[in-house]
Amino acid sequence: MKKPVVFLTRRLPAAAMEMLAAACTITLWDDEVRPCPREALLNGVAEAEGLLSLLTDRVDDELLAAGPHLRMVANMAVGYDNLDLAACRRRGVQVSNTPGVVTETTADLAWALMLAAARRLVEGQKLIEAGGWGPWYPMQMVGVDIYGSRLGVVGAGRIGQAVLRRAQGFGMALGYHNRTPNSAVEATTGATYLALDELLSSSDVVVVTVPLSDETRGMFGAREFALMKPTAIFVNVARGPIVREAELVAALQAGRPQAAGIDVFEREPIGPDHPLLRLPNCVAVPHIGSATVATRTRMATLAAENLVAVLTGKAAPSLLNL
Numbered sequence: 001m002k003k004p005v006v007f008l009t010r011r012l013p014a015a016a017m018e019m020l021a022a023a024c025t026i027t028l029w030d031d032e033v034r035p036c037p038r039e040a041l042l043n044g045v046a047e048a049e050g051l052l053s054l055l056t057d058r059v060d061d062e063l064l065a066a067g068p069h070l071r072m073v074a075n076m077a078v079g080y081d082n083l084d085l086a087a088c089r090r091r092g093v094q095v096s097n098t099p100g101v102v103t104e105t106t107a108d109l110a111w112a113l114m115l116a117a118a119r120r121l122v123e124g125q126k127l128i129e130a131g132g133w134g135p136w137y138p139m140q141m142v143g144v145d146i147y148g149s150r151l152g153v154v155g156a157g158r159i160g161q162a163v164l165r166r167a168q169g170f171g172m173a174l175g176y177h178n179r180t181p182n183s184a185v186e187a188t189t190g191a192t193y194l195a196l197d198e199l200l201s202s203s204d205v206v207v208v209t210v211p212l213s214d215e216t217r218g219m220f221g222a223r224e225f226a227l228m229k230p231t232a233i234f235v236n237v238a239r240g241p242i243v244r245e246a247e248l249v250a251a252l253q254a255g256r257p258q259a260a261g262i263d264v265f266e267r268e269p270i271g272p273d274h275p276l277l278r279l280p281n282c283v284a285v286p287h288i289g290s291a292t293v294a295t296r297t298r299m300a301t302l303a304a305e306n307l308v309a310v311l312t313g314k315a316a317p318s319l320l321n322l
């Protein structure tokens with residue numbers, strides 16, 4: 001039987017490539033680092049029945065029109081704001097993401113950013129590198145305590161709950177905000193539901209883990225930062241456009257919140273001149289929430305599994321639509 005043609009916008013870890021090669025004819029943008037240019041993507045899907053996309057690939061009407069044989073788009077990310085689900089539905093194209101496999105790794109990064117921002121880790125290293133470390137004095141490089149403080153998670157889904165679970169060892173009081181209260185979250189984490197403004201004004205640490213949608217775009221701006229405690233730590237591991245970045249810069253310059261840990265940006269990648277990088281109270285990393293060998297490999301194999309399943313008429317593990 002003829003194998004279905006699939007287009008991959010990047011070479012994937014070997015386990016995923018092997019799984020795909022066994023069931024499909026692979027065509028790909030074979031560059032490990034540079035994203036697949038739009039033109040190459042539109043050409044790439046011309047004969048393809050399946051597409052394996054990354055979060056840097058926009059899947060919209062134009063792309064679907066360029067791929068008239070497409071039956072399945074497997075996104076290698078849990079977030080799927082790069083996909084126009086309605087357009088896929090209209091054209092009968094199935095879509096999947098990679099939920100669950102990124103959860104613990106991304107929650108680890110939220111904690112790494114929280115601790116790094118609260119205890120000024122990057123600033124401290126830069127101080128030493130610049131030869132600025134003088135003799136010990138009482139208020140040298142003082143930060144804020146995480147142990148015993150109050151954590152507020154906005155978006156208590158898979159990652160948000162994993163962030164809350166980690167707080168048990170830190171003796172924290174826990175709050176969460178979701179569209180609606182969730183008794184299961186409360187039972188497993190001990191967190192209390194709070195309206196957004198209440199969470200912002202009462203938390204010592206605010207961690208954002210909502211998906212990017214029409215509802216959450218620009219959810220955090222000057223008003224929300226002004227509600228936070230002056231000593232608050234703000235962490236975003238969700239998506240950049242959830243935060244009005246210029247307003248975050250102004251808020252950090254004014255010292256409220258006191259510090260931030262940021263993994264995701266309005267427009268990625270950012271360059272060395274980005275204003276957040278000029279602020280000593282911002283720890284910024286390049287969208288590495290899920291970046292461990294094990295997790296990126298699991299994401300790739302789950303995406304491959306979804307793609308192969310739909311193209312061979314089997315049940316896919318994590319379909320999003322239809």
Ligand SMILES: NC(=O)c1ccc[n+]([C@@H]2O[C@H](COP(=O)([O-])OP(=O)(O)OC[C@H]3O[C@@H](n4cnc5c(N)ncnc54)[C@H](O)[C@@H]3O)[C@@H](O)[C@H]2O)c1
Pocket residue numbers: 078079080099100102103106154155156157158159160177178179209210211212213215216237238239263264287288289290291
């Ligand atoms: N930085 C990274 O590398 C990285 C890694 C993985 C995921 N992410 C991002 O994290 C997001 C969350 O992933 P997840 O697996 O936890 O998803 P999830 O669907 O399990 O959880 C999202 C939660 O947000 C809530 N929510 C949605 N809209 C809301 C709103 N307007 N107000 C309040 N709550 C709202 C949902 O009810 C849900 O509980 C992804 O969509 C992705 O964008 C980033």
Ligand SMILES: O=C(O)[C@H](O)CO
Pocket residue numbers: 055076077078079080102289290
């Ligand atoms: O949505 C996701 O999965 C991340 O942004 C990349 O892991």
